[in-house]
Amino acid sequence: MAQPSSHEVTLLLRAWDAGDKQALDQLIPLMYEELRRLAAQCLAGEQQGHVLQTTALVHEVYVRLAGVESVGWRNRAHFFALCARLMRRILIDLARSRHYQKRGSNAIHLQLDEALTVSMETAPDILAVDIALQSLATVDPRKSQMVELRFFGGLTVEETAEVMQISPETVLRDWRLAKAWLTRELAAR
Amino acid sequence: MTIMKPERWQRIEELYHAAGALPRAERVPFLAQACAEDQRLLEEVRSLLDQGVTAQGWLDAPAMTMLANAIAPRAQNAGSSQRQRDALQLIGKTVGHYQILEQIGAGGMGAVYRAHDDRLRRDVALKILTVDAGSHAEQRSRILSEARAASALNHPGITTIYEVGEDGEQVFIVMELVQGQSLREVLSAGAVETHTLVRLGAQISEALAAAHAQGVIHGDVKPENIMVLTNDRVKLLDFGLARQVVEESLTVTNISSNLPQPRLAGTIAYMSPEKLAGSLGDNRADLFSLGIVLYEMAAGSRPFLGPSAMALATQIVNDVPPRWSGGETAIGEELVRITFRLLEKKPAARYQSAHEVQVDLNSLSRSLELGIMLPAAVAGKTAVAVLPFKLLTPTPEDEYLAVALADPVINRLSANGELLVRPISAVMRYAKQTTDLMLAARELNVDVLVDGSIQRLDRRLRVHVQAWNVSNGSSRLSAKFDGTVTEAFELQDQIADALARELNPGAPKTSVSSPTGSPAAYELFLRAMERMTRNNRWDMRIAIEMLENTLVIDPQFADAWAGLAEACALMGGIFEPGSKWIARAEKAVRRALNLDRENVEAYVARARIIWTPTRKFQHRSALRSLGEALRRRPTHDQALSWRALVLMHVGLQSQAKECLMTALAVSPDNTFTLTFMGTNALYAGQYDEAWDWHARALRLDRTSLWANLLSPAAPLYAGEMEKAAKAIQSATQVLPKDPLLSSYEALLWAKRGARRKAEQLIQKATHGGKSLLHTHHMMHTVAAAYAVLGKHKPALSWLRKASTNGLPIYPVFRDDPHFEGMRSQPPFVSLMANLKREWLSYQREFGSGLASG
Structure with a gap:
């Protein structure tokens, strides 16, 4: 696949943000390809004794996708928020496709390796997290967005603070409660 | 919502x-x-605060990591080194009867692949050693013999080696395929949270202890060789294997070079001073490495950080590492002490065995667990163990005295609930054996240890009692008590008094008068009570006979009536189920309570009696009776466990948990309590936690019937079929024909889609005779199996049966995922509505703990 220009990606993100569903269909394979490349690098790196930090990994995906540094400050925050939402979509699609596979249907949204769907088995149920997050949104939309940014988007505390325009201390405080709430919600299922 | x-x-x-x-x-x-x-x-x-303990977890690892991890193993275009190209060439080839599927790791020893065993049709890990066969024949044979020694190890914390083989030039080792992260990966996120650290550390120590006991030394303990599975279980890799290679590479030229050498440095960083000085090192060298690993988990970085191999080696030999920052609590300090003792330069100054480390970490883990989750009422109280007294000249005739004198002392000391006194069941294993007192104290996790010796001269007894402070080994009390055998009551009364004055000086002296005027009756009673602690059918029968004779001598002896009630209840409840014993127990308990309204044991016995199938599981009365017992003695461990058991069956999970926590504070190694803890977690939907508790009970007692029977449920509910199948299998070995196990198996096959097999097993379960446990658990499981098979009618009918036969557990039925498909059907809805009403009434009366109970 040809490497899309970062400009193109930015445009697609904007289009998706504006409600263009087709833009999403184009974005997902791009993001997925990028993740794959990074995972490969990560593997190679590990054999030499280095381990990439997750946040660094996430950033690299974003930077490679759209050249974050070139995007202005205000846009950067917005961009992060969009990426986080995109990540959430991708992960949920993955989890769903696993579900379908289990039921013997071939309806898979994404072209995925079997290996990927197999090894996702051990991860916590993303679909359950998603549903719990939706119900958190009805109680407290701010915390729900924060979980999207932190858990799905992989943003640091500082970046989350930047996107949400609150202090890092508030992020930490909210994060604690959001985690407790979600853990309890998931345990009650 | x-x-x-x-x-x-x-x-x-x-x-x-x-x-x-x-x-x-x-x-x-x-x-x-x-x-x-x-x-x-x-x-x-409160429920949100409760989550705080465990909330640090997967949510803190962004979903992205999960994705990356999932993709990583398949990324074959990774890297370009010669080694990796070689590795890729092997994919698809066969070695022996193993077909190589993909590379999953690489190390100094060679590459590791996932491979398929064509004969046994399973996936394995295949390690191909990079040994140049021609020039190193000697090295090759040493490696082979080391690997064969390691393959004899059989322990859940050690990767099983299936085969050590040679295929032409290649030496390969076939191992169990372990799914999980290496501790190195875990550490990449920084320091490990204390509780996890202690649990992992204890497991690593346990695995090392098992290997050392077989004479196998690991030789290269480091985070790369420690796998952390889901559930925080640990497996050590490469036992004895790495040793050779490490020694080979540790030549003078390598060390003295000042150039950074990443691979060698990675190994040297965990190496003990004596090995660096050129000695071979024994088990204590592994312990030093363990110390570095613990340090790294606690601090987030290694204690020695020299930039080159030489610098590192110099630091390890000479420097005392800095104490890591943070964790300046009593628990943190204890962890520092354990770690630094492992890091002592001289092997003789370290722990001498991995078992000792395990004991210390386990007791730290208990304090952590108890300290964190313990109900405020018992947190911080002094824990005391009174060991069975030792007879200086043992005779079969006097044997009972060892327990018979200690048991009432235990009861007296625990009477007002100010001390956490380990019950007689927890200390029985120290009877009739010489004991290392300090080791016993650590195993029992107590602050004060009491032991005593009995000297007998004709009818005269002299009891020498000593109490020790465990923290520093100092003596708290040393006193002699004299009396005749007929004065046994006065004797133990004096002992208990002296101990109570010393250990709990604030408490008012409770004057206790002898429960019987007849010394003969009292002696017989003591003998009977000792028999009962042996906890088997035959001794229980003998105890009943003795108690009946006691009561012929003194029919007004309330404790003896209560003891008789308990013994009969145990017979009728466990050893010979049936109404005959229950009826006798009922009569005895009435007599006991008529003579003494304050008799704690009688209230406990009463609850045992009315909460049986023959008495139709009177949940409410049983809870009330246990409430009476606990109001009089708040730390009665049996009353606590039973109360929890009943609460659990009526769907009051958090109240049950609180009781169990208190019971664990009193008696941390009680397998019943641990098992209930697990099943209660299962009912609360916490499957991993349930498995952990059951596993812990089984570690303490492999043959525990209850833990064996109940442990398959958690993996079954979590959808971990293989694990469930294994648990069923090992429980079947202990209890070959239990219908509950057949019902689990039915559910297992129903979930796997094998309808006919599932239905056959349902028949087997429902016509399979008597379960050790109450049949309602089998009924619930059968209902679940039917539900999975889509047969909603019988599912509902079995569920109804379970609920009318002692398991009206509304929230569990409501949330049980197996009933998903029936949830909206009117008969189910109406059953749930009825059960909910009943549940609410339990909640009203027992929902807020003892105060209103």
Whole structure:
């Protein structure tokens, strides 16, 4: 696949943000390809004794996708928020496709390796997290967005603070409660 | 869920943060005051605070990592080194009868692949060693013999080696395929949270101890060789294998070079001073490496960080590492002490065995667990163990005295609930053997240890009692007590008094008069009580006979009536189920309570009797009776476990958990309590936690019937079929024909889609005779199996049967995922509505603990 220009990606993100569903269909394979490349690098790196930090990994995906540094400050925050939402979509699609596979249907949204769907088995149920997050949104939309940014988007505390325009201390405080709430919600299922 | 008003949520938030900032013990009182009448608000905040303990977890690893991890193993275009190209060439080839599928790792020893065993049709890990066969024949044979020694190890914490083989030039080792992360990967996220650290550390020590006991030394303990599975279980890799290679590479030229050597440095960093000095090192060298690993887990970085191999080696030999920052609590200090003792330069100054490390870490883990989760009422109380006394000249005739004198002392000391005194069942294993007192104290996790010796001269007894402070080994009390055998009661009364004055000086002296005027009756009673602690059918029968004779001598002896009631209840409940014993027990308990309304044991026995199938599981009366017992003796471990058991069956999971926690504070290694803890977690939907508790009970007692029977449920509910199948299999070895196991198996096959097999097993379960446990658990499981098969009618009917036969466990039935497909059907809805009504009434009476119970 040809490497899309970062400009193109930015445009697609904007289009998706504006409600263009087709833009999403184009974005997902791009993001997925990028993740794959990074995972490969990560593997190679590990054999030499280095381990990439997750946040660094996430950033690299974003930077490679759209050249974050070139995007202005205000846009950067917005961009992060969009990426986080995109990540959430991708992960949920993955989890769903696993579900379908289990039921013997071939309806898979994404072209995925079997290996990927197999090894996702051990991860916590993303679909359950998603549903719990939706119900958190009805109680407290701010915390729900924060979980999207932190858990799905992989943003640091500082970046989350930047996107949400609150202090890092508030992020930490909210994060604690959001985690407790979600853990309890998931345990009650 | 219902939509919450914003003001209410805001209030919850405020209280959550305010309470969260307080020390644990102060939270509940604070909330009670702040919430005043609003019980639901209190519950809401408290349930959120409860999550705080475990919330640090997968949510902190962004979903992205999960994705990357999932993709990583398949990324074959990774890297370009020669080694990797070689590795890729092997994919698809066969070695022996193993077909190589993909590379999953690489190390100094060679590459590791996932491979398929064509004969046994399973996936294995295949390690191909990079040994140049021609020039190193000697090295090759040494490696082979080391690997063969390691393959003899059989321990859940050690990767099983299936085969050590040679295929032409290649030497390969076939191992169990372990799914998980290496500790190195875990550490990449920084320091490990203390509780996890201690649990992992204890497991590593346990595995090392098992290997050392077989004479196998690991030789290269480091995070790369420690796998952390889901559930925080640990497996050590490469036992004895790495040793050769490490020694080969450790030549003078390598070390003295000042150039950075990443691979070698990675190994040297964990190496003991004596090995660096050129000695071979024994088991204590592994312990030093373990010390570095623990340090790294606690601090987030290694203690020695020299930039080159030489610098590192110099530091390890000479420097004392800095204490890591943070964790300046009693628990943190204990962890520092353990770690630094492992890091002593001289092997003789370290721990001498991995077992000792394990004991210390386990007891730290208990303090952590108990300290964190313990109900405020018992946190921080002094824990005491009274060991069975030793007879200086043992005779079969006097044997009973060892327990018979200690047991009443235990009861007296625990009477007012101010001390956490280990019950006789916890200390029985120290009877009739010479004991290392300090080791026993650590195993029992107590602050004070009491032991005594009995000297007998004709009818005269002299008892020498000593109490020790465990923390520093100092003596708290040393006293001699004299009396005749007929004065046994006065003797133990004096002993208990002396101990109570020393250990619990604030408590008012309770004057206790002899429960019987007849010394002969009392002696017989003591003998019977000792028989009962042996906990088997035959001794129980003998105890009953002795108690009946006791009561012929003194029919007004209330304790003896209570003992008889308990013995008969145990017979009728466990050893020879049936109404005959229950009827006798009922008669005895009435007599006991008529003579003494304050008799704690009688209340416990009463609950045991009425909460049986023959007495139709009278949940409410049983709970009330246990409430009476616990109001008089708050730390009665049996009353606590039973109360929890009953609460569990009526769907009051958090109340049950509180009782179990207190019971564990009193008796941490009680396998019954641990098993109930697990099943209670299962009912609360926490499958991993349930498995952990059951596994812990089984580690303490492989043959525990209850733990064996109940442990398959958690993996079954979690959908971990292989694990469930294994658990069923090992339980079947202990209890070959139990219908509950057939019902689990039915559910297992139903979930796997094998309908006919599932139905056959359902028949086997429902016509399979008597279960050790109450049949309602089997009924519930059968209902679940039917539900999975889509047969909603029989599912509902079995569920109804379970609920009318002692398991009206509304929230569990409501949330049980197997009933998903029937949830909206009217008969199910109406059953749930009825059960909910019953549940609410239990909640009203027993929902807020003992105060209103």
